[in-house]
Amino acid sequence: MLLPDGSLEAGPNRVAPPCRHFARCGGCQLQQADEEALSRFVTDRVTSAAASQKIAVGELLETHLSPPHSRRRATLHGLKTAGKFVLGFREAGSHRIVDITECPVLREELFHIVGLLRAILTKISNKAPVDVALTLTDQGVDCTLTGIHLDGLGPTEALLDFAREHALARLSLDQGYGGETLWEPEPVTVTVGGVAVAFPEQGFLQPTQDGEGILARDAREFLEGAQTIADLFAGLGTFAFHVANPAKVLAVEAARDAHLACKAAANALRLPVHAMHRDLFRNPLQPEEISRFDAVLLDPPRAGAREQVATIAASEITRVVYISCNPASWARDAKTLVEAGFRLEKLRPVGQFRWSTHVELTSLFVR
Numbered sequence: 001m002l003l004p005d006g007s008l009e010a011g012p013n014r015v016a017p018p019c020r021h022f023a024r025c026g027g028c029q030l031q032q033a034d035e036e037a038l039s040r041f042v043t044d045r046v047t048s049a050a051a052s053q054k055i056a057v058g059e060l061l062e063t064h065l066s067p068p069h070s071r072r073r074a075t076l077h078g079l080k081t082a083g084k085f086v087l088g089f090r091e092a093g094s095h096r097i098v099d100i101t102e103c104p105v106l107r108e109e110l111f112h113i114v115g116l117l118r119a120i121l122t123k124i125s126n127k128a129p130v131d132v133a134l135t136l137t138d139q140g141v142d143c144t145l146t147g148i149h150l151d152g153l154g155p156t157e158a159l160l161d162f163a164r165e166h167a168l169a170r171l172s173l174d175q176g177y178g179g180e181t182l183w184e185p186e187p188v189t190v191t192v193g194g195v196a197v198a199f200p201e202q203g204f205l206q207p208t209q210d211g212e213g214i215l216a217r218d219a220r221e222f223l224e225g226a227q228t229i230a231d232l233f234a235g236l237g238t239f240a241f242h243v244a245n246p247a248k249v250l251a252v253e254a255a256r257d258a259h260l261a262c263k264a265a266a267n268a269l270r271l272p273v274h275a276m277h278r279d280l281f282r283n284p285l286q287p288e289e290i291s292r293f294d295a296v297l298l299d300p301p302r303a304g305a306r307e308q309v310a311t312i313a314a315s316e317i318t319r320v321v322y323i324s325c326n327p328a329s330w331a332r333d334a335k336t337l338v339e340a341g342f343r344l345e346k347l348r349p350v351g352q353f354r355w356s357t358h359v360e361l362t363s364l365f366v367r
């Protein structure tokens with residue numbers, strides 16, 4: 001509503017955005033929404049995706065939002081301009097970089113390193129754009145700098161001193177020839193389901209610890225009683241390690257470094273997780289392979305799992321847990337399952353990328 005002074009009256013669910021960069025920084029889109037409106041947004045994204053494919057929702061579980069300062073991985077962009085190094089997220093729809101001086105999304109440990117990196121990169125970088133990938137691991141911050149070109153030994157030694165002084169878990173450089181590890185005093189791991197797994201440089205990790213917790217809790221509940229489980233698109237074995245023992249789990253993953261990390265961790269602890277290296281887009285598990293399991297869990301990339309879901313539909317399996325980071329591709333795949341006789345029993349919307357339009361979900365299908 002227009003007020004007498006010409007300004008607009010704030011709507012009922014509007015709050016003051018917590019970050020000074022909001023509206024310019026492309027990292028967040030929804031900081032003006034209060035908790036209730038944010039939660040409704042995440043819920044609507046998921047339920048409307050189901051409705052768009054005419055999928056009846058059995059039980060809609062409470063929407064989960066990750067709290068502020070919980071993101072444990074992010075890629076920032078940096079550039080040296082006029083003797084200063086700007087470092088942050090890009091502006092929405094632009095290549096311009098917002099030089100962040102605060103961030104209510106990132107874990108404090110990551111944000112602390114951003115300020116320190118800005119100072120060192122001002123000294124040693126040239127004019128090429130640099131991507132800075134940060135992940136919080138068991139040993140601390142894992143950092144990869146991509147696009148940086150170091151001239152001579154001096155800048156390399158300065159970076160090494162920086163990594164040592166600020167106790168980075170790992171520092172890797174990609175100067176155009178793939179990632180090279182400059183500093184890693186002890187092997188970097190992430191702990192998933194109580195198992196420390198070697199973390200490959202720029203590996204995949206659920207964006208928040210709290211989000212991983214809720215996804216894993218749902219996976220355990222949805223899979224209760226299953227003795228044999230196939231975990232497809234398994235990554236490091238995040239869900240496999242959460243649901244294994246006594247259940248036996250086959251963890252299938254196409255990225256070789258993630259597959260090997262999962263395999264080594266399972267073997268070292270003699271856990272009943274068998275890691276398989278396989279491309280599930282080109283070579284999905286076949287119906288007769290799937291039918292040997294009590295249940296399947298899948299957590300594919302944003303494109304979804306059209307080919308794999310087709311063979312799941314054609315198998316005799318009766319329980320499917322589908323975790324997704326894209327409601328649209330999930331709904332398309334869910335339709336295939338429903339046409340093959342499955343019911344969507346449970347559905348939980350999840351917002352790990354707080355204040356963004358990125359939405360995830362957990363779901364249980366049975367027939």
Ligand SMILES: C[S@@+](CC[C@H](N)C(=O)[O-])C[C@H]1O[C@@H](n2cnc3c(N)ncnc32)[C@H](O)[C@@H]1O
Binds near residue numbers: 233234
């Ligand atoms: C959303 S991540 C989930 C990883 C794991 N479930 C987790 O929570 O950490 C999707 C995974 O699918 C893997 N992936 C992508 N394309 C694949 C393919 N064609 N076949 C098998 N795995 C694939 C990626 O490497 C990544 O590990």
